[in-house]
Amino acid sequence: MLMEQLQGVKTRTVAIVGMPNSGKSTLFNALTGLRQRVANYPGVTVEPVVGRLQRDGQRVELMDLPGIYGLTPRSEDERIALAVLRGELPGAPLPERLLVIADATQLERGLVLLSWMALLQRPTALVVTMVDELRARGGMLDVERLEQALGIPVFTVVGRKGIGIEELRAALLNWEPWGIPLVGLPAEASAEERYEWARRLASQVVRFPQPDERTERIDRIVLHPLLGWVVFVLVMLGFFQAIFTLAQPAMGAIEAGIGWVQEQLETWLPEGVVRNFFAHGLVGGVGSVIVFLPQIVLLYFLLTLLEDTGYFARAAFLVDRFLGRFGLQGRSAFPLMGGFACAVPAILSTRVIPSWQERLTTMLIIPLMTCSARLPVYTLLVGAMVPPVLLGGVVSLQALVMAGLYGLGAASGLVVAWVLRRTVLPGAQLPFFVEFPPYRLPTWRNVFGRAWSSGVEFLRTAGTTILLLSILLWALTELPPASVPPGTPPLEAQRIQLEQSLAGRLGHALEPLFAPLGFDWKITVAVLGSFAAREVFVAFLGQLYAVDVEAQEGTLRQVLSQQLSLPQALSIAVFYVFALQCIATMATLRRESGSWRWVALAFGYTFVLAYVGGWLTYWLARWML
Amino acid sequence: MAEELPLTGVREGERVVVARYCGEAAERLRELGLTVGTELVVRRRVGLGRVLEVEFRQLRVGMRLSEAACIYVRRC
Structure with a gap:
């Protein structure tokens, strides 16, 4: 001053x-x-x-x-x-x-x-x-x-x-x-x-x-009792498709770039904990932050585009009655849809919802939408355990199980919203009005500007928390360094390290807790280890079963199909439908809700659902099969 | 004096005048410009007839039927 x-x-x-x-x-x-x-x-x-x-x-x-x-x-x-x-x-x-x-x-x-x-x-x-x-x-x-x-x-x-x-x-x-x-x-x-x-x-x-002639003409279709829904479904599909596919090349490039840096570090630094920290703790942690950027920027880009053209208000209006039954509102539709790609940008995008209670409720159920990080877990488990048969010669049983997992997440999300609005987040629903602005061409400066600033803001705020938590998780799986006899094959060395790390010991200690769900210690360790990001589960199982995979000269999928039972696989899958196994989501939720209390609530309720769901699945599947 | 009826009972395309309100939704609608005495047109029913699009003061607004039920209007 x-x-x-x-x-x-x-x-x-x-x-x-x-x-x-x-x-x-x-x-x-x-x-x-x-x-x-x-x-x-x-x-x-x-x-x-x-x-x-x-x-x-x-x-x-x-x-x-x-x-x-x-x-x-x-x-x-x-x-x-x-x-x-x-x-x-x-x-x-x-x-x-x-x-x-x-x-x-x-x-x-x-x-x-x-x-x-x-x-x-x-x-x-x-x-x-x-x-x-x-x-x-x-x-x-x-x-x-x-x-x-x-x-x-x-x-x-x-x-x-x-x-x-x-x-x-x-x-x-x-x-x-x-x-x-x-x-x-x-x-x-x-x-x-x-x-x-x-x-x-x-x-x-x-x-x-x-009156604006163009708006009249477009609204005759967009708000038509029948055609309106056709337009809505097409826009939703396009939105969905775009967030899934368009961000992929950029995410792949970021992952490749991070991999390259890690390789360089491993070449130039002497072997040991320090090298491991820089390559996997620090650089890996940075990677786990910036890998979200493409989807965040893209989701904001699309939402701003929809808002600026005037369609967002109409779409929100169309689905308001359906979502209203669960204590949500029409504007929740797009953030929830975004949750199927990734919860992090989806939670950020709840800012389009003006009412705080409805916005917070939407944020809290977004983790139940099946995000793309669960896909590798489902694919591995379903591919290994569910027989590739066609029901009635048409419907693949594997596809049916996958669809069931997606549906289970979405449906339980709506139920949870209903419960939240009647318990912890009550309050009369705000009167729901949407103003229908005339259709306008988007201002590109606006659309790009908002996409850009949302990305920068994510890096500055949630990004730092994600980085710290990633490093903490690295420490849990890599410390204390295990003594591996010289000449041990790398995968076997990784298995020994994982088993003797803090996470590994914790997994052994917690085995009795997860036994009712049919999890053995290996699964428990993989579940704990994948706390940073769900897809890591596959990598950890790969390390834990490395010896068997090598001995049989097979793939992880083949090994799993012998070592796991179908009830176990289904129980793990259901556990992943619910469990909030993602520190990035938790950091973003903390940032957007303003308090760790809401993170604790989200983690708590999803864990209870995951545990009870996994247990019921295991128990029912064993009884039926 | 014409009879008062809730906005939900108004047909598409009909021009009416706001007579009075009940309930909480009223305050926000008045701020939006749907004050007592304002002329409005019901433009269409959307989303399987459960929501209304109305127009007043060059503004188009979508509202739930539950909100519309609290706005009493007079035919003009």
Whole structure:
């Protein structure tokens, strides 16, 4: 602060305020570009984004706050936005000025928000967005008359095309004097009185636009009782397909890159714990963080695309009734779908859900959606144990078991949501309204910008926790170093190490606990070891059965099919359907829910489900087969 | 004076005026601009008829039937 004063630089704060869908974020991105950061304040899970404008010693910080409708908060987002505006959020600066955003095609609503903001008695300017759309639909706006009536500057901008942005940026940097809006309403004026005032003013300064023809045409299909569902299923399939396949090449490249670095370290460093730490603890841990980036960026890219075009609101609306029965809401659909690829980006993407209870419930059940890391486990177990027969000559039994595992996860997720909403996360469902914005072409700056910043933010926040936990887990499996007689084959050496490590000893100690599920010590060690990431289970089984695989000159699958029984395999699979065996998910959940308490709840309930599910499966399968 | 009826009883395409509210949903709707005296049109029923799309003040909003049941309107 002192340094800045000495240099003659004073940082001023301006808050951007607007109703949801007013074009607020597009404007913010156009003004600040990528010079943004997410502001972290203690105990707050919805952070305002701060961007900086700077020019010859002038510096203005812009705060993009969650959308609000007035001065009465009804969701966590709105509470935080209002706390910032009133200077009541510890650590956040009090915004000196306000930039109120109004959508030109819905000027009345923007003016009503301005009338509420006038009560804060701060110098204010009004920014009218989407003036191009207003004109295209035959409307018109008299800016001068609006300025005269309100006594404050009015800027017109088209955020997506950058029109009017330079003027606004200059006005912000020059710190031109702004007035406090003249509204002429008493402070206690009701919503009715405010809308009446806004309607009268709007009718003097704006020629209202015609309905948007394109939106009408698209909605006739998208909201059609029958075709609407066809479109929904197609979009969902495309979304699903994209998050599964498009991120794969990038993830493969990251894994290959990490592998290359590990190889280099193993070539250049002397053998021992130090080398092992650098190669597998540190570099492996870093790898386990950045491998999530492609899916996070992609999921955010797709969600922003769906939101910006206007389809997201319609899709949420369509499935709202179904999800509403389980205490969720329409907007939960896409994060849940994302959970089938990976829980980490899916949990991050629950930010699209405005109600805190529904958002937290969605976060807590996402780990039950079968993510792609479970696939290697299922494939190994089902491939080894379930006979490759065709039921009725058509349906593969193996495919049926796989589908059953997916279905079990999803169905139990919905049941858990229902239970959570009636026990730990009660609270009336927020009234569910979705505003249907007109269909628009996405702003690429917005879409790429949000995808990019979500990735950066993940690295800065959850990434560090994941890294620390990965290293801790490395220590559990690699320490203390076991004494391996010289000349032992590498796989056999790894088996000895794993067996004598802390995790191995823990596995032996915990064997009685997992015995009712049919797990022997090898499975128990592999389960514990795969706590970092489920797919590691396969690698650990590979190490533990290495001797048998070599002796028989077969594959792990063949060895397992002799050493495991079908009830055991099914019990392991069911255990993995439920168990929260993923530190990355837990770190992200901690980050997004704001407390380890919710992580403990998620881990606890999934473990109980996994244990009871595995036990029941083992017991039933033995009784039936 | 025309008779009051819940919004759920309004046919597609019909133009009505908000008369009064019941329940909590009212506050948020009033902030959105669906104040008493506002003209609105029921545009369509979606999702197997269980949700409504309404239009007022150049804004289109989807709502559950449970919310719509709490908005009483008058035909105009």
